[in-house]
Amino acid sequence: MNKVAVKMTVNGQAVEGRVEPRLLLIHFLRDTLGLTGPHVGCETSHCGACTIDLDGKSVKSCTVFAVQAEGASLTTIEGMANADGTLSALQEGFMQEHGLQCGYCTPGMIMRAHRLLQENANPSEAEIRMGLSGNLCRCTGYQNIVKAVRYAADKLNGRREAAE
Amino acid sequence: MSNATEMTLEQREATLGGIGCARRRKEDARFIQGKGNYVDDVKLPGQVFGDFVRSPHAHARIKSIDTAKAKAVPGVLAVLTAADLKPLNLHWMPTLAGDSQAVLADAKVHFQNQEVAFVIGTDRYAVSDGIQAVEVDYEDLPVLVDPKQALAKDAPVLREDVAAKDNVGQGPRKHPNHIFNWDVGDKGATDTAFSSAAVTVKEEIFYQRVHPCPLEPCGCVASMDKIKGELTLYGTFQAPHVIRTVVSLISGLAEHKIRVISPDIGGGFGNKVGAYPGYVCSVVASIVLGRPVKWVESRIDNISTTAFARDYHMTGELAADKDGRITGLRVYVLADHGAFNAHAQPTKWPAGLFSIVTGSYDIPAAHVSVDGVYTNKAPGGVAYRCSFRVTEASYLIERMIDVLAQKIGADKAEIRARNFVKPEQFPYKSCLGWDYDSGDYHTALNKVLKAVDYKELRKEQAEKRKRGELMGIGIATFTEIVGAGPSRNCDILGIGMFDSCEIRIHPTGSAIARLGTKSQGQGHETTYAQIIATELGIPSDDITVEEGDTDTAPYGLGTYGSRSTPVAGAAAAQAARKIRAKAQKIAAHMLEVAEGDLEWEIDRFKVKGLPEKSATMKQIAFAAYQTMPEGLEPGLEAVNYYDPPNFTYPFGTYLCVVDVDRRTGEVKVRRFYALDDCGTRINPMIIEGQVHGGLTEAFAIAMGQELIFDSNGNIQGASLMDYFLPTAVETPIWETDFTVTPSPHHPIGAKGVGESPNVGGVSAFTNAVVDAFAHLGVTHMPMPHTPWRVWKQCEALGIGE
16 A cells, blocks of 8 residues: 655654555554554544643544644653653652552543643643543552542642742 | 661561551552553464454344455455364364353354354454454344243244254253253252251342453464474463463364464453454464564453353242341252353363352351353353452352342341351361351451441431432341362362462572462552562562563463462462571571571561571572582572362451432432451552452442343343443442451462452342342342333332422
């Protein structure tokens, strides 16, 4: 099959490749770029393990073609730590509140929670649950994931308040 | 050696991060940064991909397979069929249950999506193209989906390969579709109990076919190094060492030439215990092509082909006196095992540990009979987050005791207390032969009833009923049997179900521990280190825990059936104690006293009566590599293979409150209170997380999961579009609590907890839903309690709107 050129920015780095038009973005990230943080759990965009941030939106990269990301700016879990390499508030929250067990849903869950907190800096428990409803977890029962997101929101808000 | 430490005993204890502390998880750092290493992340030089051509039919004869067009597809490297595997005698493989299973369909397919051919190509997409191009000509055969029809005279014979055999590995059979009968208990005494009973009740209780559905599907990477003659097999294996033995036995490769690696595993829940055709085909393909071959199943493949759970058609009967004291239990089970008997149980137990069915109750007589049959469905029968068939057993007795309560008009909490095994009866021998190690069921029940104000809830329910509203209170007071198990009654393929731990202390006082189990999210890297920290006085942060590489870890039977803590956790404590015993000899030499003059204190040996003279484990570690007392080998390490003297018996009381909308059939879980007793608690944070997760899986099973087949054997809904995995929105809020009744035979008194919430949870949900209708004469409602089904129940009662 003929290949086409794609260019995009991933975690702040410009990347390019030649891909079959049918190549899914998740496979471009995982197999071509070696970013194995995002996972495949269902191929039908139900589980959210492949969630990344694409031009400021949460996107399930298993149902996007790599060519559709042409020119886009992407963030994956690999780009989530703070610039100085320390853990972001969300990553810290997931660890402190025991918001993960097997870890398979975690990268997608953190990426979705990241966008949720951009959309709503101070979500209620119900808003967090609704906001994460496109991401499935089989291990935690979500209770500690909700706490982890709250932890991050509080920490980020605290920082904001301190800066003001 | 003097010690000028300023730390108090409490501070020294806290520094260890040992048993009982809510230590944050060691494994989290890599997972939250996208640096986990799951099977599909493994990328070896020259690696290619393989995947299956699967049967669209549930029962059909294969007239021909034409692979020519597929082989011509760009990127396709090879196509394997049963004909290619036959010369290697790998077209069938033995199952853990003594039967055999087709690796690639040999002349016939027995269930929909069965593996028919294996296409290998340079990438996933080329393989997909190749699969489309394989032409298979099928001739339909009559399909058997109802296990109740399996033993009929005119039923289609499914397994022609074993039709003439009078035994397929688990005892005599009576029909070509019959697999085994398992009969346990005293039939005569049970019949007498029933014939003389004041009250008897009987109920048909079906535990539907469900699937564990871990978020990561099954997969492997097989890499044959032809020059060295060595096979490396990465895979989603809950039991890597057993897989190595199985691969050796079926491939003929010497076991020392096989290295099995379970990297990070994205949840297992029983799905990843068995051996699947994908593993065998990947190994063969790697041998044929001389390149690493990766196979990763899709979600649909996962739900429709790799091991399902349950599918038990149970009939329960209780005999009791007029006060509801149970005098007899009779159970018959028709077990649908699908096309091949490939359930994963200890080999001697065709129905697993189902005879724990007397539960938490002191029942004098019981009889259980189980018939396993073949149908045109996928093989399996694994324990989906429970010990072997314990969920089925617990569901049966927890449902039946409610049925009995309703029959005699007793309170559902009171009837349980009346029948409980009493604290003073432990250790308790059940009439079906199990030796319960410890328990205090009354305390657990009372604590929960008090916490939720049970009396007030019943009062509210009575008031609501007067207004025509439906509210249900479900109680489950379950007992599990986990930690398989003593080698006298548990083995897999003849290998006793021990587990193991090897600990090495480095000269500077840090350590590495390797175990025969394999975490799939349970947090072993964290909790095993806590056990060793407390035993050895080395901070858990200084202890690396490794599992899953058969070249380095000692042999063990793996992680399932809540066996890691009861068996490998015990091995860790025992190995640590061996090291401590040697450390004591070294300390005596260092301090120039007799061994008997020393006493252990948190992280050091002290000379009795001379507290300033002591040697810390850190100091002893260095000495072990330096100046050994005469007659003692240098170094400080130990290995323990732990054969448990008994199972452990965790228990708990769960209480669930639901409100049912009779106009929509929607069941709203208002409250769920879960009290678990898992004996000594190693890490309360991890225990609570396990309980949350297990309850959520129980909620999924009770409220929505079911693998349904139409009359042609087509599976209805094998993707996440249809198969219910609850989101954060549907999932109830969980309240947790605990009591601590240590196991008397376990080195640290721990029992295991991961599966209790699934075992107790499913019963609590169903009991709550049925309880909402109990005043209307309803004694049982089959799972799953979807709005449609519950609404139909309302309609049948004339209370729908």
